[in-house]
Amino acid sequence: MDKATRFRLEARPRIPDSLERLHELANDLFYSWDHGVRNLFARIDQPLWQKVEHNPKLFLRRVAQERLDEASQDRAFLAEYRRVLSNYDAYCESEPVPEVTEYLDPDKYRVAYFCAEFGLHESFPIYSGGLGILAGDHCKAASDLGLPFVAVGLLYQQGYFIQSIDAQGHQIARYQSHTSDELPITPVMQDGAVLKVSVPFPGRMLTARVWQARIGHIRLYLLDSHTEENTAEDRELTLQLYGGDENTRIQQEMLLGIGGTRVLDALGIEPTAWHINEGHAAFQILERCRQTMGKHDLPFEAAFEAVAASTLFTTHTPVPAGHDIFPKGLVEHALSPYLEQSGLNFDQIFALGSKDGGESFNMTSLGLRGSRFHNGVSRIHGGVASVMEGDIWPQIPAAENPIGYITNGVHVPTFLAPEWASLFDIQSPTWRSELRDPEYWDFIDQIPDYHYWSVHKALKQQMGEFVVEQLRRQHERNGTGHSVTERMTRQLVSPDKDTLIIGFARRFATYKRATLIFSDLDRLERMLTDPERPAILIFAGKAHPRDNPGQHLIKVIHDLSMRPALMGHVLLLEDYDQAMARYLVSGVDVWLNNPEYPKEASGTSGEKAALNGALNLSVLDGWWGEGYDGENGWAITPRDTRLDPEFRNLEESRDLLDLLEFEIIPLYYDRASQGYSKGWVKRSKASMKTITPRFNAQRMVMDYVERYYHPASVQGARLMANKAREARELAQWKAKVREAWSGVSMSVVGCVDAQCAYDETVELRVEVVLNGLAAEDVRIECLVTPDCTGSHEASGPNRFILEKEGEQDGRTLFSAQVPPPYPGLQTLRLRMYPYHPALTHLLEMGSMLWV
Ligand SMILES: *Cc1c(COP(=O)(O)O)cnc(C)c1O
Numbered sequence: 001m002d003k004a005t006r007f008r009l010e011a012r013p014r015i016p017d018s019l020e021r022l023h024e025l026a027n028d029l030f031y032s033w034d035h036g037v038r039n040l041f042a043r044i045d046q047p048l049w050q051k052v053e054h055n056p057k058l059f060l061r062r063v064a065q066e067r068l069d070e071a072s073q074d075r076a077f078l079a080e081y082r083r084v085l086s087n088y089d090a091y092c093e094s095e096p097v098p099e100v101t102e103y104l105d106p107d108k109y110r111v112a113y114f115c116a117e118f119g120l121h122e123s124f125p126i127y128s129g130g131l132g133i134l135a136g137d138h139c140k141a142a143s144d145l146g147l148p149f150v151a152v153g154l155l156y157q158q159g160y161f162i163q164s165i166d167a168q169g170h171q172i173a174r175y176q177s178h179t180s181d182e183l184p185i186t187p188v189m190q191d192g193a194v195l196k197v198s199v200p201f202p203g204r205m206l207t208a209r210v211w212q213a214r215i216g217h218i219r220l221y222l223l224d225s226h227t228e229e230n231t232a233e234d235r236e237l238t239l240q241l242y243g244g245d246e247n248t249r250i251q252q253e254m255l256l257g258i259g260g261t262r263v264l265d266a267l268g269i270e271p272t273a274w275h276i277n278e279g280h281a282a283f284q285i286l287e288r289c290r291q292t293m294g295k296h297d298l299p300f301e302a303a304f305e306a307v308a309a310s311t312l313f314t315t316h317t318p319v320p321a322g323h324d325i326f327p328k329g330l331v332e333h334a335l336s337p338y339l340e341q342s343g344l345n346f347d348q349i350f351a352l353g354s355k356d357g358g359e360s361f362n363m364t365s366l367g368l369r370g371s372r373f374h375n376g377v378s379r380i381h382g383g384v385a386s387v388m389e390g391d392i393w394p395q396i397p398a399a400e401n402p403i404g405y406i407t408n409g410v411h412v413p414t415f416l417a418p419e420w421a422s423l424f425d426i427q428s429p430t431w432r433s434e435l436r437d438p439e440y441w442d443f444i445d446q447i448p449d450y451h452y453w454s455v456h457k458a459l460k461q462q463m464g465e466f467v468v469e470q471l472r473r474q475h476e477r478n479g480t481g482h483s484v485t486e487r488m489t490r491q492l493v494s495p496d497k498d499t500l501i502i503g504f505a506r507r508f509a510t511y512k513r514a515t516l517i518f519s520d521l522d523r524l525e526r527m528l529t530d531p532e533r534p535a536i537l538i539f540a541g542k543a544h545p546r547d548n549p550g551q552h553l554i555k556v557i558h559d560l561s562m563r564p565a566l567m568g569h570v571l572l573l574e575d576y577d578q579a580m581a582r583y584l585v586s587g588v589d590v591w592l593n594n595p596e597y598p599k600e601a602s603g604t605s606g607e608k609a610a611l612n613g614a615l616n617l618s619v620l621d622g623w624w625g626e627g628y629d630g631e632n633g634w635a636i637t638p639r640d641t642r643l644d645p646e647f648r649n650l651e652e653s654r655d656l657l658d659l660l661e662f663e664i665i666p667l668y669y670d671r672a673s674q675g676y677s678k679g680w681v682k683r684s685k686a687s688m689k690t691i692t693p694r695f696n697a698q699r700m701v702m703d704y705v706e707r708y709y710h711p712a713s714v715q716g717a718r719l720m721a722n723k724a725r726e727a728r729e730l731a732q733w734k735a736k737v738r739e740a741w742s743g744v745s746m747s748v749v750g751c752v753d754a755q756c757a758y759d760e761t762v763e764l765r766v767e768v769v770l771n772g773l774a775a776e777d778v779r780i781e782c783l784v785t786p787d788c789t790g791s792h793e794a795s796g797p798n799r800f801i802l803e804k805e806g807e808q809d810g811r812t813l814f815s816a817q818v819p820p821p822y823p824g825l826q827t828l829r830l831r832m833y834p835y836h837p838a839l840t841h842l843l844e845m846g847s848m849l850w851v
Pocket of ligand 1 (some may be wrong): 128129130131133505506507576577578581582602603604605606608
């Protein structure tokens, strides 16, 4: 045996002068959505490009010198190189779109976006799933639109795990370290040295290096604890995404929130609106309070008001595993040194994160209390989050609390297959700047059906080849016999048959119910293996390494895929990542999603599929609750959540199989002489044209600009104006109200039920014990709703404000003349809540009294 020690030597090529700017292209995540850039690298050495997993920086280190030299002499290549560069330069020089400047003048405003993961491209594996991809898409769209915007995250040396699935169907998690010179990042330099920030941790300072990633017009700053100032253990703090235990997690989150805010401060970046994307980053609130207190000589309460007024918090899931909850002892241990040095009081801070007065600290609660703008990520989820987090505003009806929603969207240039983009270019060349205009997308109908279908078929073919390749590799490694892989892939490699392909790929979290479709195995088997009208199911996804039930789902699907009867009709691919997602969403015919309602906050993979002409078959949850219009896919109506879960599963799976058997399969195979189904193409076009302009990331980011980034910037500045006059006043006023509120009461004077002619008014009078508050500190209103709506729109209630009339025996009288807004019978309700003109949301204090 060869016992010699091995040394590694890497001989790096010299980039020819004429191709010098390849370095620049490799260092801008512009490549993650620009196919021209990626093709350029692939053209130099296609097999190497695959081998380095589409990583341009690694590619430039490994590529053979001759290849580069050849390319530098190849006139066709050089022409393409120049075309790609001029495209890149035009992008870099492009101005913000006018709507952005209107709301966020770059000279005045800037948005900071914090998130624990960013899914920009498969070559940069610092994401695990939907949240990360969404954050990546948000940054990309912010760049496209020209927002004044910076993002902040953590650099994980190993990132999320690489998945393999062994011959028994077990998930094997493997971690791979990445060095900074193979990632699209550069160190941030300041005064000739790498920028570092420190955060007080128990018994030590934790130091982090700062990196930056270029995403077109914007910058993503990433913190990394792998630096010599730290102990060996601390260097590993940012080793893995969602790795380690809760101690690791809280420390990572301190680094992200506190350290991340320090990075912006060190760089002199002064955001006017702060977006906390999911609870992981909520500790930024503490550091911003500390900085505001110090810079403006403010008490904590006033600083807190100003910080909250300029902050948006987005919650992304109703599933408990998505919310970090830390025990009190851990929080106290981890945060105390920082709080002590900052002059912040532990009990006060702890109260911000406590839920139900308990002994644990909830990062979502901290995010919600520390912000005045809050949203969920679809209409349904906004409603669910309002109820779930309703305890933050205990006396406010959930429907009226300040949690709104903006439905997630996907970055079109990243996920739309270039073949579709070329077809759109022929049909309607300005489509790229019309991503927010639903009517514009009617042009899809003008595309000839045969042309439309040929693009889909080509993409399906590409995906088929990718899947076959992937399965062969996977099963060869596992030692599965050649004849088995042959049978497994036979269906896929016969394009003349054009078999219906259904895709299901996402994290294997149990609420996504990956195995729902197998509830009636005999029936499914009959459908999939019908010799005339067969179908293939493709599954892919990772389960969190500590999620055993999730890993069990993988095993179940693996075992089914190996059954002789289903062989070739159920396929399971390992190591789902963004590259695989792009293949699947653009190559399948149907995209299946059957989560347990209402747990899919939004879901985005179905949006990616729809852009590419695949039809969604999904539970009406998340984005599909808004996206489905009866003609652009198929819907499974969720059963009442109060029913037995087992029963719900059976019912919904029956709907799923019914749709497949009676609608989807017949429509797909309804082929006349043209070789494809006219009805299918019609539906597919309806899906593409209705979904693309509504569920893309540009629409989403513009919604954030108008509804949150602009108002938060204005409100934050308002509270800080004139030496933070309003922030101080508001904080003092809130303290006064909190003190007094439990002693406040209200009662009606005189008769309540009344009759009047339709053109008369009724007088409402209440007397109020204000318990030391002034009449201006409260608002009393009467809500009127029609009892019998009749021909009336069932819109919101009519509202009348009662004004102060006088005082009597320590009580304050309020009254209003109310003209009945509706004919006939109507209901009047009276309520009171604290009021101050500097409030961001009328009901933000969460206090309300009803008569
Ligand atoms: C889009 C995407 C997701 C999110 O999928 P959902 O259907 O929203 O769960 C997860 N992982 C990858 C790689 C994606 O591209």
